[in-house]
Structures are given as structure tokens and as C-alpha cells.
Amino acid sequence: MTAALNTDASATPEFVVLCGISWEAYERVLDAIGEYHLRHTYDRGMLEMRRVLYAVTSSDYQKLMDALGEHHLRHTYDGWTLEMMTPRIEHEWVAELIGRMVEAMALALDVPIQSIGSTTLSAAQGERGLQPDKSYYLGKHGPFVGRQTYRPGESPPPDLVVEVDVTNTVIPRLPVYGRIGVPEIWRHAEGEVSFYGLAEDGQYQSMAHSAAFPFLAPADVTRFLDRRLDTDENSVVREFVEWAGHKHRESQTP
Numbered sequence: 001m002t003a004a005l006n007t008d009a010s011a012t013p014e015f016v017v018l019c020g021i022s023w024e025a026y027e028r029v030l031d032a033i034g035e036y037h038l039r040h041t042y043d044r045g046m047l048e049m050r051r052v053l054y055a056v057t058s059s060d061y062q063k064l065m066d067a068l069g070e071h072h073l074r075h076t077y078d079g080w081t082l083e084m085m086t087p088r089i090e091h092e093w094v095a096e097l098i099g100r101m102v103e104a105m106a107l108a109l110d111v112p113i114q115s116i117g118s119t120t121l122s123a124a125q126g127e128r129g130l131q132p133d134k135s136y137y138l139g140k141h142g143p144f145v146g147r148q149t150y151r152p153g154e155s156p157p158p159d160l161v162v163e164v165d166v167t168n169t170v171i172p173r174l175p176v177y178g179r180i181g182v183p184e185i186w187r188h189a190e191g192e193v194s195f196y197g198l199a200e201d202g203q204y205q206s207m208a209h210s211a212a213f214p215f216l217a218p219a220d221v222t223r224f225l226d227r228r229l230d231t232d233e234n235s236v237v238r239e240f241v242e243w244a245g246h247k248h249r250e251s252q253t254p
Contacts, residue, residue: 021047164188
């Protein structure tokens with residue numbers, strides 16, 4: 001099951017559309033959130049329902065996540081409100097390209113990495129949760145490499161999360177990441193990339209350079225990302241990795 005792509009960038013939709021939902025999965029979804037009198041339409045595997053639900057209990061949120069299994073549903077849950085999102089083509093393009101840049105750079109610099117993609121992250125089972133666009137364990141969490149299951153409240157938070165914002169959201173996502181304990185976020189919004197680091201007070205502060213890749217500034221990622229409008233993705237990634245390798249070697253020189 002995936003959310004259908006939305007190509008209209010003019011407004012945030014009132015409904016979210018999920019494709020590839022079996023009848024059995026549909027019944028499990030209704031069992032999870034049916035008492036919220038959710039206005040919806042189901043037709044031959046396509047489920048359309050309201051994008052935002054209020055007063056959702058943590059147990060019902062967990063039941064919905066269990067009903068959907070590992071299927072991708074970009075969402076945010078803050079312990080009260082559940083917001084579901086339909087990705088747009090622009091959103092998916094930028095998120096995937098930033099992911100390719102991170103992964104290729106880690107390979108070129110020999111940085112241990114484990115990608116957990118859009119795995120639903122949570123501080124504790126059902127308490128709060130959301131699906132990032134991309135998420136990674138890097139370097140210091142080498143022992144996590146090889147695990148196939150993320151356990152809320154037990155597994156360490158990923159070292160780096162990529163967020164791409166192209167629509168207005170009801171729930172601020174950074175406070176939820178803060179409760180989970182994600183140390184670094186790369187956020188793309190309004191055409192620019194920003195880096196945020198988690199401070200001791202649980203709030204995020206803007207960073208001039210990445211903690212995971214200290215030679216890297218937000219403007220560097222933005223500059224190469226903008227190249228996607230002039231050339232193909234392989235060329236963008238190749239140029240970025242070549243530049244990153246040079247900057248990394250330069251930073252290691254006494």
C-alpha cells in the first residue's frame with residue numbers, strides 16, 4: 001500500500017488517498033479508527049479518508065499502525081491529533097535525491113550506514129509517532145547494523161533524518177522528533193536545506209554544519225540539489241560525492 005501522489009501544489013488536501021488496500025486491511029483500519037466516525041470511501045483497493053483526526057488515543061493509533069503493517073503512510077501523531085499526508089511528486093523527487101546524496105557520500109567516505117527509510121519512529125509504543133522521509137544510522141550505531149526490527153522505546157533513534165516540507169501541516173513535526181530523541185534533522189523547505197541539532201532542553205537549534213558530516217553546510221546541499229533542474233540525478237550525485245570527498249580530505253589535513 002502506498003499513498004497516491006498528489007500533483008496539485010496549490011492547496012493542502014482535506015482527504016488522503018491510499019492505494020492497494022485489501023478488503024482485509026480495510027476492515028482492520030475501520031476497526032482501529034471506526035469509532036471516530038471517519039468519513040471515507042473505499043472502492044476496489046482505493047481508500048479515501050479525512051486527512052486529520054482529533055482526540056485519537058494512543059491505543060487506537062497503535063492499532064492503525066498495526067493494521068497498515070509496513071506500508072508507507074506518511075503521518076504525524078502527537079498523542080492527540082493524527083495527521084496523514086499524501087506525498088506530491090515534488091516532495092518525493094527531492095526526498096529521494098537527498099537520500100541518494102547521503103548514501104553515496106557515506107559509501108565514498110567509508111562511513112558505516114544503515115538506512116531505515118520511512119520506518120515509523122516512536123519514543124514509546126503508541127505514545128507519539130511519525131514517518132520521516134529518510135532516516136539513517138551512521139557510524140557510532142554500528143551495533144544496530146543488521147537488525148531488522150525497530151522497537152519503539154528500545155531501539156536508539158536514527159542519527160540523521162531527512163524532512164521535505166512542501167505543504168502546510170497541522171502538527172509541528174520537530175517537537176515529535178525531539179521527544180523521540182533524533183539528534184540531527186536535514187529539512188528542505190521553500191527551496192532551501194537547513195540543518196537542526198537537538199539541544200539538551202529537547203528543542204532543535206539551527207546548525208551551521210552537519211554533526212554527522214562536519215565539513216558539510218546546508219548551503220552545500222542546497223546548491224547541489226538545485227542542480228537537479230539542469231541535469232540528471234546521476235550527474236548531481238556524482239558531482240556532489242566528488243566535491244564531498246575533496247572537502248572531507250581538506251578537513252582532515254592538519
